[in-house]
Amino acid sequence: MTKKEFDSIAKSYLYLDGATGSNLVRAGMPSGVCPEQWILEHPHVMLELQRQYVAAGTDILYVPTFTANRIKLADYGLAERLEEMVRGLVAISRQAASEADRPVYLAGDLTMTGRQLSPVGDMELEELIDVYKQQIRALADAGADLLVVETMMSLAEARAALIAAKEVCDLPVMVTMTFEAEGRTLFGTDPMTAAIVLESLGAAAVGANCSTGPAQMKQVIADMAACTGIPIIAKPNAGLPHLEGGRTDYDMDADTFAEEMKLLAQAGASVLGGCCGTTPEYIRKLCNSFGKGPVPERAGRREGIRYLASERRTVAFGLEGSFLIVGERINPTGKKLLQAQLREGNFDKVVQFAEEQEQCGAQILDVNMGMSGIDEKETMLRALEEIGGVSHLPLSLDSSHVEVLEAALRHYPGRALVNSVSLEAEKFEKLLPIVKKYGAMFILLPLSDEGLPKSLEEKIHIIETVLERAYSLGLKKDDIIVDGLVSTVGANKRAAVETLETIRYCREKGLATICGLSNISFGMPERGYVNAAFLTMAIREGLTMAIANPSQELLTGSAFAADLLLAKEDADIRYIEYTDKLAQRREQKVKREPAQAQSTGTAPGNGEFCRGEAGGEAGSKAEKTDSPKSDGSPAAEPDSACRAALRQSVLKGNRKGIASQTKDALAQGEDPSALLHEALLPAINEVGELFDKGRYFLPQLIASAEAMKNAIEILEPLLLRASDADDMPVVVIATVEGDIHDIGKNLVALMLKNYGFRVIDLGKDVPKEDIIRAAKENNARIIALSALMTTTMQRMREVVAYAKEEKVSAKIMIGGAVITREYAEEIGADGYSADAAEAVKLAQRLVGEKAAE
Numbered sequence: 001m002t003k004k005e006f007d008s009i010a011k012s013y014l015y016l017d018g019a020t021g022s023n024l025v026r027a028g029m030p031s032g033v034c035p036e037q038w039i040l041e042h043p044h045v046m047l048e049l050q051r052q053y054v055a056a057g058t059d060i061l062y063v064p065t066f067t068a069n070r071i072k073l074a075d076y077g078l079a080e081r082l083e084e085m086v087r088g089l090v091a092i093s094r095q096a097a098s099e100a101d102r103p104v105y106l107a108g109d110l111t112m113t114g115r116q117l118s119p120v121g122d123m124e125l126e127e128l129i130d131v132y133k134q135q136i137r138a139l140a141d142a143g144a145d146l147l148v149v150e151t152m153m154s155l156a157e158a159r160a161a162l163i164a165a166k167e168v169c170d171l172p173v174m175v176t177m178t179f180e181a182e183g184r185t186l187f188g189t190d191p192m193t194a195a196i197v198l199e200s201l202g203a204a205a206v207g208a209n210c211s212t213g214p215a216q217m218k219q220v221i222a223d224m225a226a227c228t229g230i231p232i233i234a235k236p237n238a239g240l241p242h243l244e245g246g247r248t249d250y251d252m253d254a255d256t257f258a259e260e261m262k263l264l265a266q267a268g269a270s271v272l273g274g275c276c277g278t279t280p281e282y283i284r285k286l287c288n289s290f291g292k293g294p295v296p297e298r299a300g301r302r303e304g305i306r307y308l309a310s311e312r313r314t315v316a317f318g319l320e321g322s323f324l325i326v327g328e329r330i331n332p333t334g335k336k337l338l339q340a341q342l343r344e345g346n347f348d349k350v351v352q353f354a355e356e357q358e359q360c361g362a363q364i365l366d367v368n369m370g371m372s373g374i375d376e377k378e379t380m381l382r383a384l385e386e387i388g389g390v391s392h393l394p395l396s397l398d399s400s401h402v403e404v405l406e407a408a409l410r411h412y413p414g415r416a417l418v419n420s421v422s423l424e425a426e427k428f429e430k431l432l433p434i435v436k437k438y439g440a441m442f443i444l445l446p447l448s449d450e451g452l453p454k455s456l457e458e459k460i461h462i463i464e465t466v467l468e469r470a471y472s473l474g475l476k477k478d479d480i481i482v483d484g485l486v487s488t489v490g491a492n493k494r495a496a497v498e499t500l501e502t503i504r505y506c507r508e509k510g511l512a513t514i515c516g517l518s519n520i521s522f523g524m525p526e527r528g529y530v531n532a533a534f535l536t537m538a539i540r541e542g543l544t545m546a547i548a549n550p551s552q553e554l555l556t557g558s559a560f561a562a563d564l565l566l567a568k569e570d571a572d573i574r575y576i577e578y579t580d581k582l583a584q585r586r587e588q589k590v591k592r593e594p595a596q597a598q599s600t601g602t603a604p605g606n607g608e609f610c611r612g613e614a615g616g617e618a619g620s621k622a623e624k625t626d627s628p629k630s631d632g633s634p635a636a637e638p639d640s641a642c643r644a645a646l647r648q649s650v651l652k653g654n655r656k657g658i659a660s661q662t663k664d665a666l667a668q669g670e671d672p673s674a675l676l677h678e679a680l681l682p683a684i685n686e687v688g689e690l691f692d693k694g695r696y697f698l699p700q701l702i703a704s705a706e707a708m709k710n711a712i713e714i715l716e717p718l719l720l721r722a723s724d725a726d727d728m729p730v731v732v733i734a735t736v737e738g739d740i741h742d743i744g745k746n747l748v749a750l751m752l753k754n755y756g757f758r759v760i761d762l763g764k765d766v767p768k769e770d771i772i773r774a775a776k777e778n779n780a781r782i783i784a785l786s787a788l789m790t791t792t793m794q795r796m797r798e799v800v801a802y803a804k805e806e807k808v809s810a811k812i813m814i815g816g817a818v819i820t821r822e823y824a825e826e827i828g829a830d831g832y833s834a835d836a837a838e839a840v841k842l843a844q845r846l847v848g849e850k851a852a853e
Contacts, residue, residue, distance in 0.1 A: 001105060001145040003405075006172040006204045009059070009103075010231045013265075016060050016273025016285050016614055017053040017106075019238075021791055022248065031791050032738030032765065034076040036068050040088045050096035052280035054104055057287030058273075061092045062109045063144060066151075069135045071113040075740045075765075083138045088144035107148040107174065108139030110161055110415045114741060117156050117163040119385050119655075120187075120699045125160060125411055132164035140169040146663060148174045150209050150235075153186040155194055155311050156413035163203045163410065166437065172204035174271070176233050179211045179220050188312045188697025191223040193414070196307045196314055199228045202414050205764030207233025210275045213252055214260035215242065220268050223289035225268025227301045227314075234269035235263070238277030241790050241818055242826075248790040248818075251279030258285035270295040276790060306478050308364060308394035308441060308513060311413040312697065315363050315394050317544065319512060323559050324364060324398055324545035326417075326514070327357030330383070331368040343373050347386040351652070354391045361560075361578060366407075366419060368398035377404045381411055388413075389653050389703060396443075396547075402430045409438040417441045419547075420483060421470075423448035423462045428469065436473045443514055444470075445483045446502075452487070452564050456498055459485065460505060481544065482506045484515040489530070490523040500541050503555045509541030516547045517555070532558040540566065553582065642670050646711060650683035653703025655710055662711045672718040675711075679781070682752055684708050688837035701836060702747055708754045728758040731848045732810070733784040735764035736795035741788035747836040748784060750833065755840050757782075768799045772806050780810045781847055782837070785829075787816040797827040804828075811846040816838060 021035065027045045029038050037047045050061055068086055070079040078085065090106065097104035113131055115123045136147060147165055152158040158175050165173045177185055177194045184190050191208070198206045206228065208220045214236045225232045239252030252260075261272060272290065274282045301307075304318045328355045332339045338349045354365055367387065369379040376399065387395065397408045397418040405418055418435050420443035421427050435442045446453055446462040453459040463482055468478060484499040484506075492498075499515060506513045520534045521527035532554045536545060539562040550556050560578050563571035607758055642665035651659040665675055686706040690696035696704075733753055735745050742764040749761045760778050762770060775783050783803065787793045796814050803812060811830040814823075824832035830845055833839035 001172060002170060003172040003204050005204075006146060009105075010205065010295070012292055012294050014059045014270065014271045014286050015057050015283060016233070016235055017050070017058045017062055018274035018278030018280065019276050019512060020046075020049070020062065020064055020066070021789070022250075022276055023279060025247070025791050029791075031789075031795065032737075034073065034078060035066070036064060036073070036085050036089060037063050037076065037078060039092070040085060043092050043312075045086075046089075046092050047096055049280070050093055051099065053283055054096055054100045056280040056284035058104065058283055060105045060107050060146070060148075060271075060273075061093050062107050062148060062150075063090050063136070063139070064109065065089050065139060066111050066137075067110045068132050069110070069113055071095050071115055071131055072740070082134065082746070083141075086135070086138040087142045090139065090144055091159045092597070094143060100306075105145040106143070107146050108136070108142075108144035108171075110135055110147065110149045111151045111155060111782075112157055114743070116743065117154065117160070120702050125156075128157065128160045129164045129167075129777060130653050132161045133168050136161075136165050136168045136171075140171060143536060144171065144456065146172045146174065146204070148176070150174075150176045152177045154184065155187065155189040155197060158194075158198060159201060159413060160202060162198065163438075166202060173202070174205040174207075174233055175203045176207045176209040176235060179208055180215075181212070181216070182694055183220060183223075184312075184694070184697070186698050188699070190312070191220045192227050193309045193312065193314045193393040195224040195228045197234075197311075197413075197415050197439070199230050199306075202439065203230065205231040205233050205271055207235070207269065207271065209233070209235035209273075210237060213237055214257065214264055218263045221264050221269045222267040225298055225300065227305075227307065227316075228716035231271050231295075231302050232269045233271040233273075233498075234264040235273040235275045236261075236264070236280060236380055237275045240513070240820070241277065241793075242820075242823070252277070254279070254282045254285045257282050258289045261286055262289065270300045275735060300749070303373070304478070304510070307415060307439065308417055310392050310394045311388065313392040313394065317512070319507060319542060319544065320568070322571060322574060323539050323543065323563050325362045325429075325556065325559065326364040326366050326545055327353075327362030327393075327546045327550050327552075328366050328516070328518075328547045329353040329357055329549060330365060330387070331398070332371040339371055342369065342371065342379060345382075347383060349655075350383050351386050354393075356388045357550050358391050358393055359581075361556050361581075362550040363393065364396055364417065364545070365393050366396040366398050366547055369397055369404075370401075370418075376401065377407045380404055380408050384408060384412055389700065397440075402426060402434070405431065406434045406438075409434065409440055415439060415441070417443065419443045420445035421466060422446070423466055425449055426736055428466065432466075432470055432473055432475070435470075435479075436475055441479050441481060442470075442475075443481050443483050454483070456501055459502060463506075467783055478512075481512040481514045483515055484538070484543070486515045486517065486519045486534075488519055488524075489521040490521075496520060496537070500537060503538055503543050504540045512544040513542065514545045514547065515543065518548075528552060528554045531555055535559055536562045539563070557582070576800045588736065640678075642647050642668060643675060646675060646679040647683040650680060650704050650708050650711075651687060653700055653707050655707045656704060658707045658711045659714060662714045666714070666718075672715045676715055678718065680708050680711055681755070684751075688840070691835070691837050698747075702750075703756060705747065705836070710752055728756060729782070730758045730760060730778045730780040731782040731784055731843060732760045732762065732771060732778060732780040733786070734766035734771050734784060735786045735788075736792055736799065737765055737767045738795060739787050739789055739792035740764050742787070743787070744836070745784075745786035746788070748839045750817070751836045751840050752784075755844070768802045772802055772808055775803070775808050775810050776806070782814045782843055783808075783810045784843070785812065785814045787814075787819060793818050793823065796829065800828050806816050811840055811849065813839065813846060 046751045073079045093106050104106040149161040175198050195206045217236045221234050238250035240483050295785050308315045341349050369376050396419045399405050418440050421431050422445040446459045465772045484502045486499050487495040489495045503513045517531045521530035560575045645661050691701050733749050735742050749759045753759050785796050813831040814829045815833045831842045833842045
């Protein structure tokens with residue numbers, strides 16, 4: 001099947017199948033086995049299930065290759081049999097499909113591998129892409145008609161699967177993400193961002209699966225449908241899981257499911273199916289509700305709206321919308337301190353500039369690592385990682401080298417802006433196809449191999465030539481932002497006029513525009529006035545965004561004021577919010593200056609980061625002193641500077657630098673206990689609060705926990721000298737038998753260690769006998785159990801019962817994606833936690849209860 005053929009059949013409602021795993025368990029599949037191997041050993045079970053789905057009305061059957069990648073199969077010693085197993089599984093599904101009296105298509109099924117991408121985990125992107133390539137190649141060779149990447153919690157991993165598919169075959173790819181109750185994935189991606197990034201990368205359809213029942217999925221589907229033009233998939237569960245007679249069941253019957261699915265169709269979904277708990281009867285009722293008619297036309301994305309996105313935030317803009325500032329400061333040109341740090345592999349200034357520019361009003365950050373004496377590609381990739389840890393703003397990737405931009409686009413887990421593509425031969429020929437491949441937007445810079453255009457006519461000719469080439473590759477007008485190409489008014493009196501004419505020309509053609517401001521005033525006195533005046537004139541002519549230093553109050557304030565005077569939507573609110581923040585920063589500056597002058601010996605005023613020099617580089621003076629902390633609080637007093645630094649490193653997840661900071665603090669005479677109780681623990685508590693509030697997500701939580709672990713490893717020997725190690729409460733933690741998932745369990749173990757528990761981590765797929773034996777041998781106060789699958793959650797009940805049978809007094813706490821507080825009470829567990837931060841609080845409470853017994 002081609003993407004064009006998929007688009008054709010998707011003009012009518014398409015029906016997917018329902019659950020596989022829960023139905024196989026009902027048919028006798030035991031927990032703990034490799035599902036793919038069990039199916040191949042019992043092909044009649046899978047064949048009968050898929051026959052029933054086809055008879056119910058399914059148009060697209062999911063081939064049961066969900067975990068048939070070499071990483072998952074290696075857990076069962078089956079990695080070498082991947083291709084053979086995939087062929088057998090596709091053959092079973094093909095037989096079921098071939099017996100229908102209508103076309104039924106096979107979707108090769110892929111999901112997350114269980115290993116996490118760096119920096120959250122230890123897997124590099126190219127290894128993950130290669131893992132997916134192997135599975136996709138096997139599926140394509142075996143005859144799958146299309147691919148589905150499902151149950152994805154990580155947008156970066158979903159992108160990796162899409163990239164792999166592009167590089168292996170031409171099959172259409174559907175992608176569905178799994179969202180938490182608050183409407184984001186576990187890794188912090190919202191539905192709109194996921195849909196935009198995946199559509200731009202070439203997904204044939206996007207949507208959501210698993211997660212919740214139909215009604216709770218409505219807003220997720222509506223958000224996706226509102227910003228995309230491709231079909232939207234909805235494959236929810238049959239409500240919530242519960243145990244019924246020793247087996248997992250769901251609380252929604254087929255009639256209720258089909259009725260609630262109407263809400264998702266109304267929200268924009270047209271590719272419909274069921275996930276956990278659904279059966280062929282659910283799909284039959286679903287098909288009867290909607291029939292095979294054409295899909296009603298939906299509004300989709302608003303005309304003329306463009307989207308840039310990071311992994312966790314989307315910036316939407318159009319020709320009539322608010323003016324945007326692209327922060328220019330993450331660029332080593334003219335910044336000696338930044339250059340020196342980059343040569344040492346130090347990214348402190350990069351992180352500082354990212355945080356400061358966001359605070360000062362930038363909506364996009366330009367990232368340029370071009371300088372001598374470094375590997376620019378590796379430095380760019382590291383910069384993207386560091387910036388992603390502190391800012392959710394979308395990025396503009398800026399380099400003169402095509403290979404650097406391609407590497408950055410391949411790794412960046414969002415939809416980036418490429419700065420820039422010109423008529424220069426290498427970029428014109430090589431970079432445009434790369435922009436298209438990775439679904440990016442690009443800045444069209446009207447330069448050629450001949451240099452700057454000598455007239456407006458030549459500039460327009462270059463613009464039109466690049467546009468024609470971009471359109472021929474499948475790029476659209478909304479993917480392009482034209483640079484007005486500002487020259488200096490000191491050398492060309494008509495420089496501003498010519499740029500304004502270019503902006504006006506592009507506006508009339510429906511093209512977004514951008515320009516770099518600082519050139520216009522080069523060589524002139526009091527440059528800030530020239531820049532601000534030119535900017536307001538350009539905004540009046542339709543300038544969409546500018547690459548500038550947002551810390552320049554005159555410039556940024558003028559931009560917001562111009563939007564206000566032009567009556568742009570919400571411009572009044574933006575202007576007031578900006579001035580409020582400005583007043584707060586000035587107030588903080590007044591409070592900060594005396595302490596700063598005392599601790600650094602600098603004159604008041606040098607530390608202010610949101611005022612900047614008039615010329616456009618914010619001056620070198622601001623780089624000579626420390627900036628305020630990211631929370632805006634005053635700089636630490638000298639005697640607490642070490643603790644303040646450690647606190648910030650935990651908050652920012654500074655895994656690489658915190659060890660040396662801890663050693664330095666000890667060398668300066670800091671008390672190990674004070675570092676723990678006055679810096680590290682308060683910081684990790686704050687991280688937990690930010691996670692609970694939805695401001696931090698799993699990657700930040702892991703980074704912060706690992707940073708704290710690195711500090712505690714240095715402090716621990718010193719702390720143990722002052723206390724008895726035997727007094728540390730012991731926790732035995734494990735993923736239950738039959739379950740090979742351990743992401744959440746590993747994080748809970750890490751957090752508990754950080755809070756002073758002695759953790760015995762037994763790993764994954766652990767029998768109840770091993771868990772109870774370890775609890776006895778280590779005199780554990782707590783047993784912590786994890787399960788991710790409905791098929792393995794029953795093992796928790798067995799552990800609880802066995803602990804009572806063996807007269808183990810340890811408290812038992814449980815958690816995992818499918819676990820609920822009600823289930824914990826039902827099986828007699830002592831507590832339930834929804835996440836790692838909550839697990840720490842629960843463990844502390846349980847230890848207190850046990851001590852009181």
